[in-house]
Amino acid sequence: xxxxxxxxxxxxxxxxxxxxxxxxxxxxxxxxxxxxxxxxxxxxxxxxxxxxxxxxxxxxxxxxxxxxxxxxxxxxxxxxxxxxxxxxxxxxxxxxxxxxxxxxxxxxxxxxxxxxxxxxxxxxxxxxxxxxxxxxxxxxxxxxxxxxxxxxxxxxxxxxxxxxxxxxxxxxxxxxxxxxxxxxxxxxxxxxxxxxxxxxxxxxxxxxxxxxxxxxxxxxxxxxxxxxxxxxxxxxxxxxxxxxxxxxxxxxxxx
Amino acid sequence: xxxxxxxxxxxxxxxxxxxxxxxxxxxxxxxxxxxxxxxxxxxxxxxxxxxxxxxxxxxxxxxxxxxxxxxxxxxxxxxxxxxxxxxxxxxxxxxxxxxxxxxxxxxxxxxxxxxxxxxxxxxxxxxxxxxxxxxxxxxxxxxxxxxxxxxxxxxxxxxxxxxxxxxxxxxxxxxxxxxxxxxxxxxxxxxxxxxxxxxxxxxxxxxxxxxxxxxxxxxxxxxxxxxxxxxxxxxxxxxxxxx
Numbered sequence: 182x183x184x185x186x187x188x189x190x191x192x193x194x195x196x197x198x199x200x201x202x203x204x205x206x207x208x209x210x211x212x213x214x215x216x217x218x219x220x221x222x223x224x225x226x227x228x229x230x231x232x233x234x235x236x237x238x239x240x241x242x243x244x245x246x247x248x249x250x251x252x253x254x255x256x257x258x259x260x261x262x263x264x265x266x267x268x269x270x271x272x273x274x275x276x277x278x279x280x281x282x283x284x285x286x287x288x289x290x291x292x293x294x295x296x297x298x299x300x301x302x303x304x305x306x307x308x309x310x311x312x313x314x315x316x317x318x319x320x321x322x323x324x325x326x327x328x329x330x331x332x333x334x335x336x337x338x339x340x341x342x343x344x345x346x347x348x349x350x351x352x353x354x355x356x357x358x359x360x361x362x363x364x365x366x367x368x369x370x371x372x373x374x375x376x377x378x379x380x381x382x383x384x385x386x387x388x389x390x391x392x393x394x395x396x397x398x399x400x401x402x403x404x405x406x407x408x409x410x411x412x413x414x415x416x417x418x419x420x421x422x423x424x425x426x427x428x429x430x431x432x433x434x435x436x
Numbered sequence: 437x438x439x440x441x442x443x444x445x446x447x448x449x450x451x452x453x454x455x456x457x458x459x460x461x462x463x464x465x466x467x468x469x470x471x472x473x474x475x476x477x478x479x480x481x482x483x484x485x486x487x488x489x490x491x492x493x494x495x496x497x498x499x500x501x502x503x504x505x506x507x508x509x510x511x512x513x514x515x516x517x518x519x520x521x522x523x524x525x526x527x528x529x530x531x532x533x534x535x536x537x538x539x540x541x542x543x544x545x546x547x548x549x550x551x552x553x554x555x556x557x558x559x560x561x562x563x564x565x566x567x568x569x570x571x572x573x574x575x576x577x578x579x580x581x582x583x584x585x586x587x588x589x590x591x592x593x594x595x596x597x598x599x600x601x602x603x604x605x606x607x608x609x610x611x612x613x614x615x616x617x618x619x620x621x622x623x624x625x626x627x628x629x630x631x632x633x634x635x636x637x638x639x640x641x642x643x644x645x646x647x648x649x650x651x652x653x654x655x656x657x658x659x660x661x662x663x664x665x666x667x668x669x670x671x672x673x674x675x676x677x678x679x
């Protein structure tokens with residue numbers, strides 16, 4: 182691909198910027214920063230990846246995955262800024278969700294004990310876990326505001342935080358899992374995943390490619406579900422004061 | 437018995453200023469005031485849905501902060517402006533309070549509660565979403581009564597209803613109050629409604645007590661010009677300079 186082709190591809194960001202500006206979405210700054218970050222991060226990673234993939238020390242590989250988790254948690258935490266300790270909650274959810282999925286896949290032999298498997302698949306797990314975490318917190322904030330009256334009615338009847346937020350939690354998890362469930366529905370029909378396509382182009386057996394792809398799809402579904410549940414349940418508890426009052430952030434002042 | 441002593445609440449600005457009053461079992465106190473006067477905040481401070489800055493609230497002699505919060509809220513039943521029921525059957529909603537404490541409410545008990553709020557027992561199996569707002573508000577009442585509260589806090593319970601439904605809920609409140617003899621605090625901005633209830637009334641404007649006494653006496657108190665301005669609808673309650 183030539184530099185000119187890449188610049189034309191960058192033109193698509195201009196479309197996103199125009200839509201954001203035209204609809205007053207106030208996302209222009211975020212779109213510009215995100216696209217610049219993606220460029221810088223990929224350039225750096227392009228040079229570093231060769232070195233990383235040669236690493237055979239599991240402690241270093243573990244530290245790299247931990248750093249990835251930290252970065253993912255910091256980004257996800259910002260999506261849930263209204264929730265106290267959102268970054269810590271995101272870190273816990275992403276870490277637990279990713280570790281369990283990683284352990285299952287390693288135990289099943291899907292992820293081999295080599296950097297060339299651990300780092301890309303670990304990154305994929307953490308990335309998907311971060312998406313699930315961000316969506317969960319974002320939906321929870323929306324649901325707590327939307328269901329405020331029901332939550333306060335339940336509190337007034339003598340509900341604890343878990344009981345009062347039950348419907349909001351349920352709706353948040355359901356909404357946060359929609360992208361994962363929908364992408365499973367269209368895989369192979371609309372979405373032909375890169376790894377499977379690459380494997381076949383590189384001369385691999387289609388059945389072998391399908392096996393890997395299915396493992397990845399189930400890995401994404403597993404990670405997302407685990408992270409959603411952990412993040413939403415931890416976050417919901419933080420949205421109430423010690424006296425079981427829904428925090429002011431989620432309700433307009435009443436007089 | 438409910439006793440409030442020097443209760444104050446500030447949220448950026450003063451919402452409640454040094455309020456004191458008492459409601460004995462069988463009594464009803466109407467808190468009357470314009471929008472933004474602090475009426476709902478007052479009720480929310482009583483069952484600790486909002487934290488008061490200073491002052492004390494006593495329920496049967498015990499300061500509410502010394503009570504278990506879940507038990508306090510069970511004992512201070514609160515009906516809100518708009519019903520916010522869970523998307524289940526009428527029976528599940530009526531039994532909700534006790535079920536939160538893993539207690540069961542029998543079918544005859546649910547029927548009895550529905551009867552108390554003027555709803556037929558056939559509604560038990562209906563989804564609450566299919567009911568009118570007035571009927572949903574009655575279910576909210578039954579839900580609160582199922583908790584066997586010592587005090588009833590009613591936060592403008594008719595303001596979301598049409599005039600006819602509002603009148604039927606008013607009659608329901610009078611009926612429940614006369615039968616159960618529960619200490620009741622009713623909040624309203626509706627002056628004719630306060631007159632219809634004809635109880636001890638506390639007029640709240642900008643978080644302060646403007647006047648208190650029987651509503652009939654207050655209406656006839658021509659000496660209090662600010663009160664008369666409020667009763668004639670010439671006082672909005674926005675801004676402390678008005679009192």
